[in-house]
Amino acid sequence: MQVTISSEPNLQKIDHLFVLVAEKRRPDDESVEALVTRAGFTGRADESITLLTEEPRKTTLIGVGKGEDLSIRTLRAALYSVGKVAKKHRDRRIAVQIPYTLAGADAEETTRFAASVLAQADYKYDAYLTVKKDEKVLPIEATIVAPEGLGRKELRAVESDAAALAAAIRTVRDLGNAPSNLMTPTRLAERAAEVAKEVGVKATVYGRKEIERMKMGGLLAVNRGSNEEPRFIVLEYAPRRAKKHVALVGKGITFDSGGISIKPAEKMEEMKFDMCGAAAVIGIIEAAARLELPVKITGAIPSTDNLPSGSAYKPGDIITMMNGKTVEIVNTDAEGRMILADALHFASRTKPDHLIDFATLTGACVVALGNEATGLFTSDDELARKLIECGDRVGDRLWRLPLWDEYKELIRSEWADMKNSGGRWGGAISAAVFLKEFVDCPSWAHLDIAGTAYAERETPREVRGATAAGVRVTVDFLQSLSR
Ligand code: BES
Ligand code: MN
Numbered sequence: 001m002q003v004t005i006s007s008e009p010n011l012q013k014i015d016h017l018f019v020l021v022a023e024k025r026r027p028d029d030e031s032v033e034a035l036v037t038r039a040g041f042t043g044r045a046d047e048s049i050t051l052l053t054e055e056p057r058k059t060t061l062i063g064v065g066k067g068e069d070l071s072i073r074t075l076r077a078a079l080y081s082v083g084k085v086a087k088k089h090r091d092r093r094i095a096v097q098i099p100y101t102l103a104g105a106d107a108e109e110t111t112r113f114a115a116s117v118l119a120q121a122d123y124k125y126d127a128y129l130t131v132k133k134d135e136k137v138l139p140i141e142a143t144i145v146a147p148e149g150l151g152r153k154e155l156r157a158v159e160s161d162a163a164a165l166a167a168a169i170r171t172v173r174d175l176g177n178a179p180s181n182l183m184t185p186t187r188l189a190e191r192a193a194e195v196a197k198e199v200g201v202k203a204t205v206y207g208r209k210e211i212e213r214m215k216m217g218g219l220l221a222v223n224r225g226s227n228e229e230p231r232f233i234v235l236e237y238a239p240r241r242a243k244k245h246v247a248l249v250g251k252g253i254t255f256d257s258g259g260i261s262i263k264p265a266e267k268m269e270e271m272k273f274d275m276c277g278a279a280a281v282i283g284i285i286e287a288a289a290r291l292e293l294p295v296k297i298t299g300a301i302p303s304t305d306n307l308p309s310g311s312a313y314k315p316g317d318i319i320t321m322m323n324g325k326t327v328e329i330v331n332t333d334a335e336g337r338m339i340l341a342d343a344l345h346f347a348s349r350t351k352p353d354h355l356i357d358f359a360t361l362t363g364a365c366v367v368a369l370g371n372e373a374t375g376l377f378t379s380d381d382e383l384a385r386k387l388i389e390c391g392d393r394v395g396d397r398l399w400r401l402p403l404w405d406e407y408k409e410l411i412r413s414e415w416a417d418m419k420n421s422g423g424r425w426g427g428a429i430s431a432a433v434f435l436k437e438f439v440d441c442p443s444w445a446h447l448d449i450a451g452t453a454y455a456e457r458e459t460p461r462e463v464r465g466a467t468a469a470g471v472r473v474t475v476d477f478l479q480s481l482s483r
């Protein structure tokens with residue numbers, strides 16, 4: 001939905017007002033107080049009630065629980081309910097009153113966050129639902145009631161920042177949710193170039209011949225089983241006043257069947273999400289450009305699908321990578337690291353101050369952290385600290401796992417410089433250790449988003465499907481570089 005912020009929304013023009021209500025601290029508003037009392041509303045986090053009122057006709061109270069301040073998860077859940085209720089009621093214009101601030105944040109920050117979340121609250125990937133097409137619900141226009149003390153100029157800035165981030169997150173979710181028969185490497189590259197053009201970012205797309213010329217052995221090996229051409233996408237955002245240069249790499253496996261080491265049928269359809277790292281990179285750069293952040297950013301995205309065929313790469317094969325190192329394939333399902341290796345080498349050559357990669361890399365990371373945290377791997381303690389702090393602030397959380405050299409033992413090969421899989425134990429770590437062999441940048445971080453990039457089912461905070469994990473934390477990190 002489209003979100004504006006206004007200190008005095010015209011209630012006559014609004015179909016439905018939503019008010020967040022905490023258990024202990026009631027909103028400081030007489031008419032709301034009267035409704036709360038009349039309805040016997042307690043404010044518990046799972047409580048909500050829609051009441052008939054005068055102006056506007058409907059008011060919905062949404063409970064946000066006990067806390068003195070709002071937590072990010074509570075606010076997200078509350079705003080997601082707003083979206084759901086508004087959709088059900090076919091509301092066209094709604095207003096949302098948030099009389100609290102996030103813990104550790106001021107009213108301005110809370111409003112900025114709320115606006116970007118609310119913009120996504122009615123999101124649904126419905127591009128291919130033909131049944132409900134004719135009764136397609138019209139877009140909802142939402143107004144957040146502005147907190148006191150913010151001037152017009154500040155409000156407009158908050159509004160446009162939130163819209164920039166929300167647009168980028170939408171791009172990421174649409175890319176991630178698209179099925180792999182349509183979101184091929186070729187299409188992904190086209191979309192990347194389209195988005196780049198829209199926000200004034202340079203895009204270069206390399207095809208098979210150029211990828212061969214660059215000797216990207218990992219990307220070519222994985223692509224051998226496919227009928228789709230591989231793509232290597234480079235995005236360059238270079239604002240004039242840039243102080244720092246950050247390179248971003250994203251895993252762009254448009255479908256991961258496992259290849260010859262084929263995956264079981266159950267949930268294999270979820271492997272259309274295996275390009276969510278790539279989508280995150282595109283979205284982060286889109287956001288940075290829209291926000292005009294003074295940071296130079298290079299994005300590098302290797303893309304192919306991973307399929308079995310007569311020409312597919314096989315266990316036992318030895319592959320020479322772009323940086324000259326050799327890899328013995330023991331499992332063709334460990335394909336992400338093969339394509340990322342070349343991209344990390346490519347990105348290292350651009351000599352960035354920081355290098356960050358995003359990948360739905362391992363099931364082992366999901367076993368370790370579930371769906372609440374992205375796995376963070378880095379040897380740079382300062383970078384770890386900053387990224388974790390940014391993630392906590394914006395509710396896109398990271399949890400650090402080790403990257404010790406001892407784990408290198410797991411990927412030792414007798415026939416080549418290393419194997420592409422270290423087996424099950426510590427699988428997320430051995431994958432990260434593998435990637436490290438291809439990085440030449442002292443400040444590198446690897447984000448394993450396998451458990452966070454998509455929601456397998458609806459949660460109290462979001463719909464099923466791509467979540468854009470990694471985007472908020474990285475945009476906040478990029479902003480912190482220029483603060
Ligand atoms: N794309 C998968 C990882 C994945 C699993 C993402 C579940 C999201 C949910 C990756 O390419 C993969 O298959 N990894 C293997 C590595 C193993 C063969 C060493 C895995 O995790 O099983
Ligand atoms: Mn795989």
Ligand code: ZN
Nearest residue numbers: 253256274336
């Ligand atoms: Zn994969």
